[in-house]
Amino acid sequence: xxxxxxxxxxxxxxxxxxxxxxxxxxxxxxxxxxxxxxxxxxxxxxxxxxxxxxxxxxxxxxxxxxxxxxxxxxxxxxxxxxxxxxxxxxxxxxxxxxxxxxxxxxxxxxxxxxxxxxxxxxxxxxxxxxxxxxxxxxxxxxxxxxxxxxxxxxxxxxxxxxxxxxxxxxxxxxxxxxxxxxxxxxxxxxxxxxxxxxxxxxxxxxxxxxxxxxxxxxxxxxxxxxxxxxxxxxxxxxxxxxxxxxxxxxxxxxxxxxxxxxxxxxxxxxxxxxxxxxxxxxxxxxxxxxxxxxxxxxxxxxxxxxxxxxxxxxxxxxxxxxxxxxxxxxxxxxxxxxxxxxxxxxxxxxxxxxxxxxxxxxxxxxxxxxxxxxxxxxxxxxxxxxxxxxxxxxxxxxxxxxxxxxxxxxxxxxxxxxxxx
Numbered sequence: 443x444x445x446x447x448x449x450x451x452x453x454x455x456x457x458x459x460x461x462x463x464x465x466x467x468x469x470x471x472x473x474x475x476x477x478x479x480x481x482x483x484x485x486x487x488x489x490x491x492x493x494x495x496x497x498x499x500x501x502x503x504x505x506x507x508x509x510x511x512x513x514x515x516x517x518x519x520x521x522x523x524x525x526x527x528x529x530x531x532x533x534x535x536x537x538x539x540x541x542x543x544x545x546x547x548x549x550x551x552x553x554x555x556x557x558x559x560x561x562x563x564x565x566x567x568x569x570x571x572x573x574x575x576x577x578x579x580x581x582x583x584x585x586x587x588x589x590x591x592x593x594x595x596x597x598x599x600x601x602x603x604x605x606x607x608x609x610x611x612x613x614x615x616x617x618x619x620x621x622x623x624x625x626x627x628x629x630x631x632x633x634x635x636x637x638x639x640x641x642x643x644x645x646x647x648x649x650x651x652x653x654x655x656x657x658x659x660x661x662x663x664x665x666x667x668x669x670x671x672x673x674x675x676x677x678x679x680x681x682x683x684x685x686x687x688x689x690x691x692x693x694x695x696x697x698x699x700x701x702x703x704x705x706x707x708x709x710x711x712x713x714x715x716x717x718x719x720x721x722x723x724x725x726x727x728x729x730x731x732x733x734x735x736x737x738x739x740x741x742x743x744x745x746x747x748x749x750x751x752x753x754x755x756x757x758x759x760x761x762x763x764x765x766x767x768x769x770x771x772x773x774x775x776x777x778x779x780x781x782x783x784x785x786x787x788x789x790x791x792x793x794x795x796x797x798x799x800x801x802x803x804x805x806x807x808x809x810x811x812x813x814x815x816x817x818x819x820x821x822x823x824x825x826x827x828x829x830x831x832x833x834x835x836x837x838x839x840x841x842x843x844x845x846x847x848x849x850x851x852x853x854x855x856x857x858x859x860x861x862x863x
Contacts, residue, residue: 478613480587481626481635488568488582491531491854496578497524499858501804503826518825519806520792521861522846525573526580528855530556533564533587540849542595543840550574551631552840552847553603554855557592563609565593569631572845573859580857583631590614591622595650597658602627602673604658606648607640614640621648621662625675641675649733654692654713661687661699664731668699670716680716684709688727689735691743696757698743700736702727706747708736708755722760726750733784733837740812744793746786752795752805756816764822766793769800776800780835787841792860793822794846796836802828802848830856 482488499522530538538556545552550572558564565588571581591609598604607622609615614622621643627634645666652659657679660669667684671677686702696719697711706727710719726747727734737744738757745753752766771781780799787794790812793805808821834853839846846858 477635478589478591478611479635479638480589481584481633482587483584483632485581485583488585491529492580492582493527494579495524495526498522499524500829501826502829518804519863521863522828523578523859523861524830524856525578525859526855526857528554528568528570528580528582528857530852530854531566531568531585531587533558533566534589536562536564537852538564538566539851540837540854541593541851542838543847543849543855544596544598545572545840545842545845545847546598546600548843550843551598551600552845553596553598554847554849555593555596555605557594557608559852563590563592563611564588565591565605565607567593567596567603567605568855569598569603569628569633570847570855570857571631572843572847572857574843578859584628584633586626586633586635591624592647594647597651597653599653601629602653603633604651604653606651606660606662608647614642616642619644621645621660621666623648623651623658623660623669623671623675625658625673639675641671641678643669644681649687650689650735652690652692659690659692659697661690663687664702668697682711682716682718688733691736691738693738696738698736698738698757700727700734700745702729702732702734702748704728706734706745706750708743708745708760710757710760720760722755724750724753724755724762726753729782732782735785735838737787739788740814741816742811742814744786744788746783746796748782748784751783752786752793754820754822756814758816761816763820766795766803766805766822766824769797769803769827771800774800785836785838787839787846789841789843792841794839794841796839796848799833799835800827801830801833802836802839802846804828828858 552570554568556566590611591607595606603626624640627637645662664686668682670679689700743755754764785796834850838849844860848856
């Protein structure tokens, strides 16, 4: 289970879920003498953490890897290759843990966020160049190390990196607050430390962020809600109080925020006006201070809902169309406390699910999820569990363009390439 809130400056109640560019002129850049971050744009320096691999990944389709009420589809329609592993960076001698992966659409650009387990606030970002076309090589191109902030989530696009932070530094947060949104600019795969801007937010820990259109959207913990800023962070457009806000996603029509509590809720807002359209409740996302995500895929919301597994919701009307339960901890020889759905990512017909110490599972829909329309018959088959050599707790997954990037906490990053049979 992954915790997302910090309630006191000297007490980090828990750990949240479980970025790098080439400048020939210099490898490390501090914005100024007293800077609290370090930019690294030397790919050669960073690549010492990267292992390039070519290993077939088996999908375990036996019932022992699933709930007793779940039956796997027996024949996967794809092959999987583990193509790279990336160990986490160290910040001032302390290792940090991978919390999230952000992939820019179907592009080759991705970002990884890291925070530190324990009392100290330290974090990092890696920028990755993913395989595309016939290439099977993953590269780590640049990164940022933070001396005084956890990086709990990240969002990357063509020229900006957004980081959702927790910090107690007076440089970053207003008195009594711990949440920060921070932006860095970059060109190609080179990060500019000179263009960094940040804004303090209410809440104990910023835990998700997404840029869309002219705005950036941030959630910040169980005592805050959703903040909306313009792109240079000079103006706060809105603040919407949402108890236990855990994740935000945005598309052309809607802003959706997943919140926890006695029952999980999905809050749907009009993107243009930010007016609430509807709140949909569902069972799950009820573990206090846990990480849960929502991802918009076409007209669907893919909801990672903790102990109630993955819910697939029609966003046009709030109808729950499918549920993928969590694996049976007893069958896996695991404690129930460590088996929970904390992230889900989908594209076309494939759905990849992070189930904590139970690992990564894959499911397949009967249609292209990106093209789903209300009234269509949607069925989902759970295929099986991805089998790696070692067991690691999986904090986050992101799947785009046949690339599956897996964040495994102190285990770092696994990069998997999918090919259709």
